[in-house]
Amino acid sequence: MNRLILIVSGPSGAGKSTLLKALPEEEFYFSVSHTTRKPRPGEINGKDYYFVDHKTFLEMLERGEFLEWIEVHSNYYGTAKSEIEKAFSQGKHLVLDVEVIGVSNLKKYFGPIAISIFITPPSLEVLESRLRSRATEDEEKIKERLNRAKLELTYASFFDYVIVNDDLEIAKEKFLSIVRAELCRPFRVKF
Amino acid sequence: MNRLILIVSGPSGAGKSTLLKALPEEEFYFSVSHTTRKPRPGEINGKDYYFVDHKTFLEMLERGEFLEWIEVHSNYYGTAKSEIEKAFSQGKHLVLDVEVIGVSNLKKYFGPIAISIFITPPSLEVLESRLRSRATEDEEKIKERLNRAKLELTYASFFDYVIVNDDLEIAKEKFLSIVRAELCRPFRVKF
Secondary structure, three states, rough: OOOOOEEEEEEOOOOOOHHHHHOOOOOEEEEEEEOOOOOOOOOOOHHHHHHHHHHHHHHHHHHHOOOEEEEEEOEEEEEHHHHHHHHHOOEEEEEOOOOOHHHHHHHHHHHHEEEEEEOOOHHHHHHHHHHHHOOOOHHHHHHHHHHHHHHHHHHHOOOOOOEEEEOOOHHHHHHHHHHHHHHHOHHHHOO | OOOEEEEEEEEOOOOHHHHHHHHOOOOEEEEEEEEEOOOOOOOOOOEEEEOOOOOHHHHHHHHOOOEEEEEEEEEEEEEEHHHHHHHHHHOOOEEEEEOHHHHHHHHHHHHHHHEEEEEEEHHHHHHHHHHHHHHHOOHHHHHHHHHHHHHHHHHHOOOOEEEEOOOOOHHHHHHHHHHHHHOOOHHHHHO
């Protein structure tokens, strides 16, 4: 089993999704989460998220179909176990983009085959300006996200790796280097 | 302190020194060991090793000047503490090329700032043919080295990383990736 499970987290607006999109699709399978939040303009069901209503989400939850789930801003987010199986059957590295709070449980669940990566903006000031330039949310939502980011940053030191997403190319190279390095772990190398 | 201590080990003939020479000198300081063994043709004192006699080595040992030392094939090898200081003052990553047996103590001594990398040939067959093509040693020495290599390989799984040195460019990229990844450890990243 030479595939990695990459648990990625970090504040909204850190440039996580841009970074993840820059990674080669032939090597990485990006887990699609279920969510009860409304799609943003341009977001596609089944690609960005599986957009479901509260009733559907809670039914899946009851049937134990989620690997992890969380409630944020009155909406549910969850990773369905079926997504994991999809990734493994394609022989790709699995990338799980999850909320900070869910990382510790996932690490315990997967054991040493999973590594956690925290993606952070260079500073809270940069994060604020990114959130404002996005211009999809009102002032209250931005403030809520910034407060949340401050909290999330306090978790960073518990991750295996931290990538400061300042320059996209450098951040991408760091991500790929982490993957290459982890593939050199003794239990993954044939010799 | 953003510098790494890279403790590198592996069987003689694994291509360790070729790999290490391929790494950029402006980033890596290669610790020069003291040894009592005779220089091979082309080896330079102060560059490949500090070649010293038994008496000098034992005096240094008594004065506590070695970070680690070992006896192999009736010769002494040791890393002088002064080498470490040289590396740090230049702000470079320190590369220590040491015998397998010394790695565990160095890891304990340095703590989490040091990582261990085992460099291995693709197979014992490849190692044997490399040792023979080197043509600097007699049959007995080659057999001694091969037996030693078999033993050393059993230590590989205790290292942080294993690099199979088959293709030099790929091995180099793996080495550099390990360094880049380790620089993303939370305690090394400013955010």
